Amino acid sequence: MAILKDILYKVSLVSISGITDIEIHNITMDSRSVKEKTLFTAVKGTQADGHQFIEMAIDKGATAIVCEVMPAYLREGITYIEVKDSSEALGIISSNFFGNPSSKLSLIGVTGTNGKTTTVTLLHKLFRSLGYNAGLLSTVENKINDEIIPSTHTTPDAVTLNQLLQKMVESGCSHCFMEVSSHSVVQHRIAGLTFAGGAFTNITHDHLDYHQTFEEYIRAKKMFFDSLPSTAFALVNADDKRGMVMIQNTKAKKQTYGLKTMADFKGKLISNTFHGIELEIDRKDVWFKLIGSFNAYNLLGIYGIAVLLGEDSEEVLKELSSLESAKGRFEQIISKEKITAIVDYAHTPDALKNVLETIQDLRQGNEQIITVVGCGGNRDATKRPVMADIACKLSNKVILTSDNPRNEDPMDIIAQMQKGVSLTDQRKTMVIPDRKEAIKTAIMLAGGNDILLVAGKGHENYQEIKGVKHPFDDKETVKELFQLLGK
Numbered sequence: 001m002a003i004l005k006d007i008l009y010k011v012s013l014v015s016i017s018g019i020t021d022i023e024i025h026n027i028t029m030d031s032r033s034v035k036e037k038t039l040f041t042a043v044k045g046t047q048a049d050g051h052q053f054i055e056m057a058i059d060k061g062a063t064a065i066v067c068e069v070m071p072a073y074l075r076e077g078i079t080y081i082e083v084k085d086s087s088e089a090l091g092i093i094s095s096n097f098f099g100n101p102s103s104k105l106s107l108i109g110v111t112g113t114n115g116k117t118t119t120v121t122l123l124h125k126l127f128r129s130l131g132y133n134a135g136l137l138s139t140v141e142n143k144i145n146d147e148i149i150p151s152t153h154t155t156p157d158a159v160t161l162n163q164l165l166q167k168m169v170e171s172g173c174s175h176c177f178m179e180v181s182s183h184s185v186v187q188h189r190i191a192g193l194t195f196a197g198g199a200f201t202n203i204t205h206d207h208l209d210y211h212q213t214f215e216e217y218i219r220a221k222k223m224f225f226d227s228l229p230s231t232a233f234a235l236v237n238a239d240d241k242r243g244m245v246m247i248q249n250t251k252a253k254k255q256t257y258g259l260k261t262m263a264d265f266k267g268k269l270i271s272n273t274f275h276g277i278e279l280e281i282d283r284k285d286v287w288f289k290l291i292g293s294f295n296a297y298n299l300l301g302i303y304g305i306a307v308l309l310g311e312d313s314e315e316v317l318k319e320l321s322s323l324e325s326a327k328g329r330f331e332q333i334i335s336k337e338k339i340t341a342i343v344d345y346a347h348t349p350d351a352l353k354n355v356l357e358t359i360q361d362l363r364q365g366n367e368q369i370i371t372v373v374g375c376g377g378n379r380d381a382t383k384r385p386v387m388a389d390i391a392c393k394l395s396n397k398v399i400l401t402s403d404n405p406r407n408e409d410p411m412d413i414i415a416q417m418q419k420g421v422s423l424t425d426q427r428k429t430m431v432i433p434d435r436k437e438a439i440k441t442a443i444m445l446a447g448g449n450d451i452l453l454v455a456g457k458g459h460e461n462y463q464e465i466k467g468v469k470h471p472f473d474d475k476e477t478v479k480e481l482f483q484l485l486g487k
């Protein structure tokens with residue numbers, strides 16, 4: 001419970017009609033979840049305009065309305081608050097309503113196209129092993145210490161986000177590690193939060209369906225760093241072309257990490273194997289369990305964040321070296337006949353390229369690389385031909401299949417992928433829209449020592465078709481089919 005005028009603190013108001021000395025018991029942006037004494041914020045979205053649901057919200061018990069356009073008819077006993085940007089207002093209101101939990105812990109936000117989940121998951125594991133109470137907000141799952149709370153988004157909406165942070169504070173957490181998606185920056189899901197630090201992994205092709213241009217996508221990520229306070233640090237990958245751009249206007253303490261360029265946290269890749277990588281960090285050689293040279297960047301970023309948070313560098317390296325990667329990131333399943341299947345969440349061109357290059361680097365002889373890959377429906381269509389081309393260039397055989405088709409026809413998505421395949425590569429490809437059948441065929445085609453990459457869905461335990469999530473798990477499917485086929 002809170003008093004309306006208190007939760008409007010720091011919101012930039014245009015006008016108010018009604019009294020602000022009233023009790024508010026809930027806040028929401030969704031008319032369907034309005035209860036008695038709720039503050040309903042009307043947000044213009046991609047599918048609907050929340051302003052259309054103001055009457056419905058009041059009928060269900062809303063007593064305060066935050067909106068960008070005042071309704072023509074104002075109902076008696078209701079307080080209407082006109083603001084310039086209602087999603088930004090909702091971020092600030094959510095933070096106020098839940099007692100500004102982000103300012104009561106060290107909140108670290110990680111942004112970038114790839115590597116966010118890996119970075120925050122390992123940071124959470126690291127801080128737990130260093131003895132801290134800590135929270136996690138990620139694509140795979142949210143966590144309060146070791147309690148798992150299912151995740152629906154990479155970055156939750158402002159209300160859910162602040163509610164989770166409040167629970168973390170109540171559970172004695174001193175830190176929270178969260179992913180900051182570009183959608184969440186543009187939609188102000190993170191407005192009103194106090195970050196102790198921000199980190200940038202990299203930026204490559206993704207989400208152009210939403211941001212329209214690559215420049216807009218860069219701008220969205222940069223906005224996160226622009227909004228950091230002077231008390232925070234901003235740590236960026238200096239080897240990424242956009243690393244320095246991210247922090248050019250930030251008030252935060254600028255810090256860098258890298259393998260190639262001069263950086264505050266500098267590393268060197270010493271060896272790269274199917275069991276892990278060896279890195280030189282701060283003149284110490286350390287073995288890590290993560291696979292793939294791209295993980296050298298994730299590990300350096302994690303190390304930098306932990307040191308900037310005041311942890312002892314030796315302790316950090318010791319604990320970090322024993323940690324496994326996040327679920328569905330380069331997970332290996334080795335069959336009886338020694339076929340290695342790798343389940344990985346690579347769903348962008350850059351991630352797919354990195355994973356396949358890692359597999360090429362690590363293979364011993366001329367084992368075949370067989371890739372099973374699809375692209376999600378209702379998501380950036382421009383990455384489809386590019387991903388198919390990369391899969392073909394770096395594999396011996398490619399099976400084009402479905403990822404989450406959502407509301408699109410799987411064969412349409414596959415046809416768009418095929419446009420990226422060169423004439424010479426066409427003979428390497430097969431089209432099998434049923435993902436289980438695709439994995440089965442790949443296993444049937446594989447012999448001893450061959451490497452099978454099942455890309456795009458990683459930890460996901462469903463396939464989303466026309467709004468319904470059907471149970472499906474790449475790793476379980478691979479195991480089941482290895483057994484069934486006696487491989």
Ligand SMILES: CC(=O)N[C@H]1[C@@H](OP(=O)(O)OP(=O)(O)OC[C@H]2O[C@@H](n3ccc(=O)[nH]c3=O)[C@H](O)[C@@H]2O)O[C@H](CO)[C@@H](O)[C@@H]1O[C@H](C)C(=O)N[C@@H](C)C(=O)N[C@H](CCC(=O)O)C(=O)O
Pocket residue numbers: 029030031032042043044045046047048049050053139152153154155156157158181182183184187
């Ligand atoms: C494109 C996008 O990001 N959409 C998100 C956005 O929805 P929206 O603003 O478009 O909502 P809308 O459906 O147009 O409705 C507008 C408003 O009317 C309200 N409404 C609607 C219907 C009704 O009956 N009553 C009502 O009040 C809605 O609650 C909303 O406030 O805000 C919603 C609430 O926060 C999100 O659930 C929703 O995520 C959708 C489901 C989604 O798929 N998002 C993905 C693309 C996403 O956010 N991904 C990122 C990054 C992924 C990554 O790279 O890792 C993430 O952070 O997860």
Ligand SMILES: Nc1ncnc2c1ncn2[C@@H]1O[C@H](COP(=O)(O)OP(=O)(O)OP(=O)(O)O)[C@@H](O)[C@H]1O
Pocket residue numbers: 112113114115116117118119139154179201202294295297298328329330344345346347350351352354355458
């Ligand atoms: N630092 C990195 N650079 C490039 N590719 C990476 C990096 N880290 C991970 N990857 C690849 O990207 C995939 C996704 O990694 P991860 O889940 O950590 O990223 P993410 O940024 O959280 O993605 P999402 O935006 O979907 O939440 C991995 O499965 C791997 O293939």
Ligand SMILES: N[C@H](CCC[C@H](N)C(=O)O)C(=O)O
Pocket residue numbers: 139154347375376377379403404456457460
């Ligand atoms: N967070 C990303 C995940 C994509 C994963 C892939 N399996 C897909 O469904 O496209 C998104 O929502 O765009």
Ligand SMILES: [Mg+2]
Pocket residue numbers: 116117138139140154179
């Ligand atoms: Mg993620």
